[in-house]
Amino acid sequence: MAEKSTPSLKEQFWDPVAGFGVTFRTMFRKVVTEQYPKEKFPTAPRFHGRHQLNRWPDGLEKCVGCELCAWACPADAIYVEGAENIDDLDENGQSQRYSAGERYGRVYQINYLRCILCGLCIEACPTRALTMTNEYELADDNRRDLIYEKSDLIAPLLPGMEQPPHPQLLGDEQAYYRGDLATSSVDASDRPAASRAAQEPSEEGRA
Ligand code: SF4
Numbered sequence: 001m002a003e004k005s006t007p008s009l010k011e012q013f014w015d016p017v018a019g020f021g022v023t024f025r026t027m028f029r030k031v032v033t034e035q036y037p038k039e040k041f042p043t044a045p046r047f048h049g050r051h052q053l054n055r056w057p058d059g060l061e062k063c064v065g066c067e068l069c070a071w072a073c074p075a076d077a078i079y080v081e082g083a084e085n086i087d088d089l090d091e092n093g094q095s096q097r098y099s100a101g102e103r104y105g106r107v108y109q110i111n112y113l114r115c116i117l118c119g120l121c122i123e124a125c126p127t128r129a130l131t132m133t134n135e136y137e138l139a140d141d142n143r144r145d146l147i148y149e150k151s152d153l154i155a156p157l158l159p160g161m162e163q164p165p166h167p168q169l170l171g172d173e174q175a176y177y178r179g180d181l182a183t184s185s186v187d188a189s190d191r192p193a194a195s196r197a198a199q200e201p202s203e204e205g206r207a
Pocket residue numbers: 072073074075076077078110114115116117118119120121122
């Protein structure tokens with residue numbers, strides 16, 4: 001049987017200390033642990049987070065219910081049902097126009113159980129109705145609440161915007177899509193707030 005050798009001085013005194021080398025070095029470094037969710041850090045500006053359905057400066061919706069976003073989605077996460085805008089007033093004298101175009105998105109859903117936040121849908125959108133925000137808190141404790149409805153995705157009304165349905169306040173349909181809203185035929189005396197909003201950048205989510 002081999003005789004057990006006596007540990008050297010290095011093995012007795014230095015090696016146990018060296019074993020804690022990484023621990024000691026790390027103790028004096030800046031802490032990198034993020035205290036989420038107590039502390040939230042901004043994402044990169046072009047981070048792909050929750051979608052947003054944008055509005056024109058008068059509050060009308062930009063979505064025209066064309067479904068191109070749904071067809072572009074590789075995960076089949078978007079469901080759109082379009083409907084016709086009607087300019088005739090209903091029996092209550094109320095306009096039935098929701099967007100600047102022939103149609104609008106009557107039903108709009110994004111299923112965040114499927115969405116992989118790839119951004120192909122926002123590339124496909126012809127009116128820049130659909131963009132993506134930096135919001136990344138898309139978790140829940142049930143599946144139903146992760147199917148976002150139009151009411152969850154639509155951009156908030158900014159000052160000067162009116163809740164649709166209402167007529168096109170910024171001019172004819174062409175005026176909306178030519179990009180010359182600032183010079184469109186808004187009656188400044190009737191619609192000062194809408195006119196002001198038309199000249200200011202809208203609060204679109206980032207693409
Ligand atoms: S981000 Fe990608 S996966 Fe999500 S809805 Fe758009 S196209 Fe579909």
